Amino acid sequence: xxxxxxxxxxxxxxLFSAWHLGFAAPLxxxxxxxxxxxxxxxxxxxxxxxxxDVWARLIAxxxxxxxxxxxxxIVQNMPGAGGLVAxxxxxxxxxxxxxxxxxPANRLYIDQFVGRSEVKFDVRKFVWIGNPQRYYTxxxxxxxxxxxxxxxxxxxxxxxxxxxxxxxSAGYTLSQLLEDAIGAKFEFVLGYPGASEIDLxxxxxxxxxxxxxxxxxxxxxxxxxxxxxxxxxxxxQDSPKRDPKLPDTPTxxxxxDQYKASQISRRTAEFxxxxxxxxxxxxxxxxxxxxxVQVLREAYAKTMKDPGFVAxxxxxxxxxxxxxxxxxxxxxxxxxDQPSEVVQKVKKILNE
Numbered sequence: 001x002x003x004x005x006x007x008x009x010x011x012x013x014x015l016f017s018a019w020h021l022g023f024a025a026p027l028x029x030x031x032x033x034x035x036x037x038x039x040x041x042x043x044x045x046x047x048x049x050x051x052x053d054v055w056a057r058l059i060a061x062x063x064x065x066x067x068x069x070x071x072x073x074i075v076q077n078m079p080g081a082g083g084l085v086a087x088x089x090x091x092x093x094x095x096x097x098x099x100x101x102x103x104p105a106n107r108l109y110i111d112q113f114v115g116r117s118e119v120k121f122d123v124r125k126f127v128w129i130g131n132p133q134r135y136y137t138x139x140x141x142x143x144x145x146x147x148x149x150x151x152x153x154x155x156x157x158x159x160x161x162x163x164x165x166x167x168x169s170a171g172y173t174l175s176q177l178l179e180d181a182i183g184a185k186f187e188f189v190l191g192y193p194g195a196s197e198i199d200l201x202x203x204x205x206x207x208x209x210x211x212x213x214x215x216x217x218x219x220x221x222x223x224x225x226x227x228x229x230x231x232x233x234x235x236x237q238d239s240p241k242r243d244p245k246l247p248d249t250p251t252x253x254x255x256x257d258q259y260k261a262s263q264i265s266r267r268t269a270e271f272x273x274x275x276x277x278x279x280x281x282x283x284x285x286x287x288x289x290x291x292x293v294q295v296l297r298e299a300y301a302k303t304m305k306d307p308g309f310v311a312x313x314x315x316x317x318x319x320x321x322x323x324x325x326x327x328x329x330x331x332x333x334x335x336x337d338q339p340s341e342v343v344q345k346v347k348k349i350l351n352e
Contacts, residue, residue: 032069033067033068033069034068034069034098034291034292034295035067035068035069035070035071035098035295036068036069036070036071037069037071038069038071038072038099039071039072039073039074039099040064040067040071040072040073040074040098040099040100040101041073041074041075041076041099041100041101042056042059042060042073042074042075042076042101042102042103042282043076043078043086043089043090043094043100043101043102043103044056044075044076044077044078044086044102044103045078045079045080045082045083045084045085045086045087045102045103045104045105046077046079046083046105047077047079048077051280052083052103052105052280053075053077054316054318055103055132055133055280055318056075056103057075058309058312058313058316058318059132059282059300059303059309060073060074060075061073061309061312062303062306062308062309062312063299063300063303066298066299066300066302066303066306067295067296067299068295071099081118082105082107082111082168083104083105083108084104084105084108084111084116084118084119086102086103086104087102087104087105087108087121087126088118088119088120088121089102090102090104090283090284090285091120091121091125091126091285091286092120092121094285095285096284096285096286096287096288096289097288097289097292098284098288098289098292098293098295098296100284100285101129101282101283101284101296102282102283102284103280103281103282104281104283106275106276106278106279106280106281107168107275107278108121108123109123109274109275109278109332109335109336110271110272110275110346110350112336113271113336113338113343113346114343114346114347114350114352115352116352123332123336124332124333124336125286126283126284126285126286126332127283127284127285127286127288127293127325127329128281128282128283128325128326128328128329128332129281129282129283129284129293129296129297129300129325129328130281130282130297130300130301130304130322130323130324130325130328131278131279131280131281131282131322131323131328132279132280132304132313132318132320132321132322133215133279133280133318133319133320133321133322134276134277134279134321134323135213135214135215135216135276135279135321136213136214136237136238136239136243136273136276137170137171137174137211137212137213137214137237137238137276138211138212138213138214138217138234138235138236138237138238138243138246138249139162139171139174139175139186139209139210139211139212139234139235139236139237140209140210140212140217140232140233140234140235141160141208141209141232141233141234141235142202142205142208142209142231142232142233143230143231143232143233145160145208145209147160147208147209147235148233149235150178150182150184150235150236150250150255153178153184153185153186153235154182154183154184154185156185158187159185159186159187160186160187160208160209161186161187161188161189161207161208161209162175162186162187162188162189162207162208162209162210162211163188163189163190163192163197163198163201163202163206163207163209163210164188164189164190164192164198164210164211165190165191165192165193165194165198166190166191167190167350167351168350169211170211170213170238170275170276171210171211171212172188172190172211173211173272173349173350174211174236174238174252174273175188175211176349176350177238177252177265177268177269177272177349178236178252178255180265180268180345180348180349181252181255181256181259181261181262181265181266181268181269182255182256182258182259182261183259186209189201189206189207195212195216198210199222202232209235214237214239214243214245214246215319215321218245219317219319220317234246234248234249235249236249236250236251236252236255237249237250237251237252238251238252238269238273238276239251239273239276240253240273252269252273253266253269253270256269264339264341264342264345265345267338267339267342268342268345268346268349270335271335271338271342271346272346272349274331274335277323277331278328278331279321279323281323281328282300283328284296293325296325297324297325297326300325301322301324304320304322
C-alpha cells in the first residue's frame with residue numbers, strides 16, 4: 001500500500017471513530033411545541049354563571065395539561081345577540097392560529113338557516129373541536145292533569161297550559177313541532193324569568209306542563225322529590241331514541257310514525273332537534289392549521305376522559321355525554337342540507 005493509500009485509510013478510520021465516540025455534528029434539535037408559552041382563549045357567548053360558562057371554565061381548568069406545551073387557558077365572556085356576537089368574533093376577527101375558540105349557542109345553525117341578518121358565519125366552515133354534553137328535551141305534565149298521553153292532548157277540548165321563558169325555548173319549539181306534525185296543541189304562558197319560576201308555577205297549578213332538558217330533570221333535588229311522590233308524568237321526548245331514564249316515554253319520531261306525519265315534518269323535527277346533539281359545542285376559526293386543529297381535538301377528547309375532570313363534573317352534577325370534533329363537523333355539514341320546504345316550515349314554527 002503506497003503512502004497516499006495509507007493516509008486515506010487513516011483518515012477514514014479517524015472519521016469513523018469520531019462519529020462512533022459521539023464527536024460528529026449533532027442532529028438538529030426538535031422544534032418546541034407551538035402552544036408553549038402561549039395563551040389559549042375560550043370565548044363564551046353568555047354571561048358568567050350560565051351553563052356554557054360553567055362548562056368552559058371546567059374544561060379550561062383541565063385541558064392545558066393535554067396540550068403539548070401546556071398553554072395558559074383563559075375564559076372570556078362575550079354575551080350578545082343570543083351568542084351570535086361571540087360566534088361572529090371568532091369566525092371573522094380572531095386570527096385563525098388555534099389560540100382562540102368559541103362556545104357558541106347550540107342553535108346558531110338555526111340562526112343561519114333562517115337567514116337572520118346578525119349572522120356573519122357559516123357553521124359548516126367553523127372548525128369544530130368537541131362537545132361535553134348532548135341534551136334532549138322532555139315535556140313533563142302534572143300527574144293530576146287530565147292528559148295521560150299525547151293522544152289525550154290531541155283530543156282535548158282545551159289544550160294543556162305550559163310555562164316557558166319565551167318562544168325560543170326548547171320546550172316551546174318541541175310543542176310547535178308536535179302541533180305541526182300530529183296536531184297536538186299546547187297553550188303557553190310566556191315570560192317566566194327562568195326554570196325555577198316555571199317549576200314553582202307548576203307546583204302552584206298556574207300551569208300544568210313544561211319542556212325541560214332530560215339531564216337536569218333527573219339530577220336536581222326538586223325533581224327527585226317529584227318523582228318519589230309521582231308528582232309528574234312524562235309525555236314526549238325529542239331524542240332520536242328513548243333515553244334510558246325515560247323508557248316508557250315515546251319520542252317525537254315514534255309519534256310521527258304512529259300518526260303518519262309527512263316526510264317534511266320529520267326532516268323539520270330532525271333539523272331543529274339537532275341543537276341537542278350540538279350540546280355545549282366548542283369551535284375555532286376557519287383556516288386554522290390542520291396540525292393545531294388535531295392538537296386541540298385530541299386534547300379535548302383526552303380532557304373528557306381525564307379522571308380529575310370527570311370527578312369535578314360529577315361533583316358539580318354535570319352529566320358527561322361528549323361528542324368529538326369530527327362528529328360535530330359531520331353534523332354541521334349534514335344538517336344544513338335541507339329542501340326549501342323545510343326552510344319555510346322551520347321559519348313558520350319559529351315565528352320567523
